[in-house]
Amino acid sequence: MSSADIYRETILDYYRNPRNFGKMDNPDVDARDSNPLCGDEVEMQVRVGPGSTIEEIKFVGKGCAISVASASMLTELAKGKRLEWVKELSKDDVLRMLGNPELGPSRIKCALLGMKVLKSGVYGYLGAHYDDPDALGSTR
Amino acid sequence: MSSADIYRETILDYYRNPRNFGKMDNPDVDARDSNPLCGDEVEMQVRVGPGSTIEEIKFVGKGCAISVASASMLTELAKGKRLEWVKELSKDDVLRMLGNPELGPSRIKCALLGMKVLKSGVYGYLGAHYDDPDALGSTR
Amino acid sequence: MLKSEALDVQKVRSDFPILLRKVHGKRLVYLDNAATTQKPRQVIDALVDYYSRINSNVHRSVHTLGEEATAAYEGSREKVARFVGAGPRELVFVRGTTEASNLVRFAWGEKFVRKGDTVVTTIMEHHSNIVPWQLLARRVGANLKFVGLLRDGTLDLDEFDAALKEAPSLVAVTHCSNVLGTINDVRSICSKARTAGATTFVDGAQAVPHMPVNVAEIGCDFYAFSGHKMLGPTGIGALVGRKDLLAAMEPFQGGGEMIREVFLDHATWNDVPYKFEAGTVNIADSIGLGAAVDYLTAIGMDRVRSHEMRLVKYSLETLAGVKGLTHFGPTDPSRKGGVISFNLADVHPHDLATILDDDGVAVRAGHHCAQPLMNWLGVAATCRASFHVYNSTDDVDALKSSLERARGIFRA
Amino acid sequence: MLKSEALDVQKVRSDFPILLRKVHGKRLVYLDNAATTQKPRQVIDALVDYYSRINSNVHRSVHTLGEEATAAYEGSREKVARFVGAGPRELVFVRGTTEASNLVRFAWGEKFVRKGDTVVTTIMEHHSNIVPWQLLARRVGANLKFVGLLRDGTLDLDEFDAALKEAPSLVAVTHCSNVLGTINDVRSICSKARTAGATTFVDGAQAVPHMPVNVAEIGCDFYAFSGHKMLGPTGIGALVGRKDLLAAMEPFQGGGEMIREVFLDHATWNDVPYKFEAGTVNIADSIGLGAAVDYLTAIGMDRVRSHEMRLVKYSLETLAGVKGLTHFGPTDPSRKGGVISFNLADVHPHDLATILDDDGVAVRAGHHCAQPLMNWLGVAATCRASFHVYNSTDDVDALKSSLERARGIFRA
Numbered sequence A, B: 001m002s003s004a005d006i007y008r009e010t011i012l013d014y015y016r017n018p019r020n021f022g023k024m025d026n027p028d029v030d031a032r033d034s035n036p037l038c039g040d041e042v043e044m045q046v047r048v049g050p051g052s053t054i055e056e057i058k059f060v061g062k063g064c065a066i067s068v069a070s071a072s073m074l075t076e077l078a079k080g081k082r083l084e085w086v087k088e089l090s091k092d093d094v095l096r097m098l099g100n101p102e103l104g105p106s107r108i109k110c111a112l113l114g115m116k117v118l119k120s121g122v123y124g125y126l127g128a129h130y131d132d133p134d135a136l137g138s139t140r
Numbered sequence C, D: 001m002l003k004s005e006a007l008d009v010q011k012v013r014s015d016f017p018i019l020l021r022k023v024h025g026k027r028l029v030y031l032d033n034a035a036t037t038q039k040p041r042q043v044i045d046a047l048v049d050y051y052s053r054i055n056s057n058v059h060r061s062v063h064t065l066g067e068e069a070t071a072a073y074e075g076s077r078e079k080v081a082r083f084v085g086a087g088p089r090e091l092v093f094v095r096g097t098t099e100a101s102n103l104v105r106f107a108w109g110e111k112f113v114r115k116g117d118t119v120v121t122t123i124m125e126h127h128s129n130i131v132p133w134q135l136l137a138r139r140v141g142a143n144l145k146f147v148g149l150l151r152d153g154t155l156d157l158d159e160f161d162a163a164l165k166e167a168p169s170l171v172a173v174t175h176c177s178n179v180l181g182t183i184n185d186v187r188s189i190c191s192k193a194r195t196a197g198a199t200t201f202v203d204g205a206q207a208v209p210h211m212p213v214n215v216a217e218i219g220c221d222f223y224a225f226s227g228h229k230m231l232g233p234t235g236i237g238a239l240v241g242r243k244d245l246l247a248a249m250e251p252f253q254g255g256g257e258m259i260r261e262v263f264l265d266h267a268t269w270n271d272v273p274y275k276f277e278a279g280t281v282n283i284a285d286s287i288g289l290g291a292a293v294d295y296l297t298a299i300g301m302d303r304v305r306s307h308e309m310r311l312v313k314y315s316l317e318t319l320a321g322v323k324g325l326t327h328f329g330p331t332d333p334s335r336k337g338g339v340i341s342f343n344l345a346d347v348h349p350h351d352l353a354t355i356l357d358d359d360g361v362a363v364r365a366g367h368h369c370a371q372p373l374m375n376w377l378g379v380a381a382t383c384r385a386s387f388h389v390y391n392s393t394d395d396v397d398a399l400k401s402s403l404e405r406a407r408g409i410f411r412a
């Protein structure tokens, strides 16, 4: 299997028709980040509902098919979940969501950008600081 | 022949008993320089006599046997010569004066320090600027 | 080979060990030369030879290895300087183009650029010819002015002339754009800038590796380039500067080698270029760069340039046949370095590059350290194929067929 | 080899191709390791392998070579950081120790050191740990204070304690003197300095290559060392910094890689350590340094240290038998790195080194980039023999007999 195999129907569909794309008024969580290595940008917004759940979630961003599709799929997955769930979300969860593609270390950063933004927003909302374990290079 | 062969009797004698060592009052030419590569220092003073000749010449300095002996031998050679002679003095002249030793490029700089200082002093006295052709590295 | 003959690509290829390797089972088609070039055996051998035979610290040494290492290091300085028409004392070894512009910023800029002064650059610059001037301008309170481009990706010379009316203290411009391939007429630019009283800094990172360059003919004050982009090792490059300017500048980094004498309360400086080479220099890679210059000289820079012009012409013709492909930059090969930037329909450049990589085709995708230019182009990123001596029309054909495959996958 | 066993010098020597060469027809006796060390085959091979197999620019690349080069580069960062007990994000690759201290001067010093502040250093420092602070002090109007030495060449700790009373903003001190071999108790020095509110910079250029070093145990804020002095290539070294300090600092050089986003009027910075790695980094040599760390780790730094202690002890005993020889620095091998400085009667060190070179013995002669220390010692220069893993007592014997010959020539 090669890295180009990630460009399956679903990914291309989420890229061209991203779900939950857009902005909301007065979000409780609003975080934005860009990948300094490639320039991809994602902004995530969350309205927090009763029981610290994700009542509504939206994103905007520009970037490659992988980062856009991954961010969009993540919003679908996150909707209705508790904020604690976001804290526990892992790289493997995201890769599983994308169908476990074979990605080189730099493309993995594209796949994880949405998760990184969502996490930093939610950590901030919960009064904590999110320290990205993958921030260094692209070796892990 | 090896580079250690320079340490003949004469060189050691000039090192331990440098001729024309010392300072004079009110010299016409007074120049000083150090070799940034090894820290050797030489100061040369000249009293200019009638017909633009070197009436008196003295030097002080600290450094290795080669730089001290070379500077000292040079003062003896220069005494009584015209200032134009100094301008025409060449690296080969100095090496010949030292008995054509086999010197690596960095030790050659020691051998030439006295000449460099004398030249820059005399050029300055004549209102010109001495641009050391050997200033770059030690490849020539 | 006679210089008039075309370059023998097969012969050249056999000098580059990396070209034997396979990527995803395919032949490596390396088209990322504007980022960094591959290295011929001759350059690799020069490093091995240095470390196996004469490795020693330079300049302050009396022993044989030290003398030999110094001679090799200074010999390389002379060689590299001669390659661009400079004198050896005008050449400072640095890590690369970026360190060169920063050296000028600190050692020249902070001394000679004053509050209220103007610094002129262009929007086609690499970040390394923008950010240092932004930092300088902020530090001293100067204004940074960007000259724009015409629609064809060439410099807007009317805007440039207008900018000169502000009597800038510095004009910093690239010789060749790393995105558009645009070759600027730096000779005329520097002459005008000089008349206007400006000091000139030319970024030659994409010129020296690809065409004959002579800094005396250009008439610039500073000229910078990187070894790793011209078949040389990583970690080495050069800043060429007018001797009187270098002499008038403050030192940059302080430490060993750049000093003449150190006292407790002050220090005095070594002669140029040593004043700017603090600490143990990158000896092996300087010598490696000398070997790269030998290699390029043996081929002949005129021939390198015509080879790349042929490849640019062939690429533009070939890629014109790919549906949905947009090309950025000048199209006249005589005004363009060996750099082709493009996008394919709505396919993001990173996705495109991933698919090309699958076929062994290595291109760069991204903003190419030129975000202001990306904004001007109205795109977030582009794909870039860039050439050097070992590339052939086969490589362009491989690029084309991989682009066609990508179009299929993306239904673009 | 078990770590407890003594180092097998013959086996080690066979890894260093240069040791096969002859100098003036004699076996090369390389005793100039404090200036730069020789390189084992394993390090040279790492460079050849990089250039022959994966050479590419790092970080911004999507293609296979780029991914592999990035993984190798970052893998080396982790390895080198681990070697000195730091986290990978705390390690900035620089050209060497000199660039490290200058980076701290520009990026930390100009932001955090204020007019009237005190910077404390010592008179045993290398110029690269003096001149940057002189330049900083002049720039911001701070005072530079030098702590002196006791007669045995160790730091005067009473003077140091007194200097701390002035609440310095920076204490910059060497871990091990490159002239006297003095090993400073940097752990205690940094702890006191910290209590006094100072930031600490430790020059580890002569420590990391020769003994186990753990920056977390030392408790310093900054720690610097050079690759070429620890069996690695020229052109690469490291600055280790506390993460929060690195994050609070200004960038140093501006350009590619260190930016996050560039706009016309400003730019934002990448995360640490990238914020300090502007432009194309020295990829190959970083990887070469990783190979050097592997090599040293396989031997074991404890074993390197005991080997050198044995050589120091043997040298002091052996050279005591040379008439007219003066040794400078501590004599207790447990307080001294593998460095022996000496003079022979009235023979100038350069003359002495020339005669030794005739016998194939390479030592350094001069001020060793430590002029303030030379003034304190009351000499213009010294000769210095310094060791590494491939040196043996045979080398010390060769040194001795060559010194005796020099005594004869000079009738000293």
Ligand SMILES: Cc1ncc(COP(=O)(O)O)c(C=O)c1O
Pocket (backbone or CB within 6 Å): C256, C278, C279, C280, C281, D034, D035, D095, D096, D097, D098, D099, D126, D128, D129, D174, D176, D177, D178, D203, D205, D206, D226, D237, D369
């Ligand atoms: C103690 C000490 N500090 C700093 C340096 C400077 O290191 P580099 O020349 O690699 O920058 C050296 C070696 O030259 C040294 O011995």
Ligand SMILES: Cc1ncc(COP(=O)(O)O)c(C=O)c1O
Pocket (backbone or CB within 6 Å): C034, C035, C095, C096, C097, C098, C099, C126, C128, C129, C174, C176, C177, C178, C203, C205, C206, C226, C237, C369, D256, D278, D279, D280, D281
């Ligand atoms: C036009 C241009 N200028 C400057 C640079 C910076 O060169 P380096 O990264 O070698 O410092 C580059 C390449 O990255 C370039 O293409």
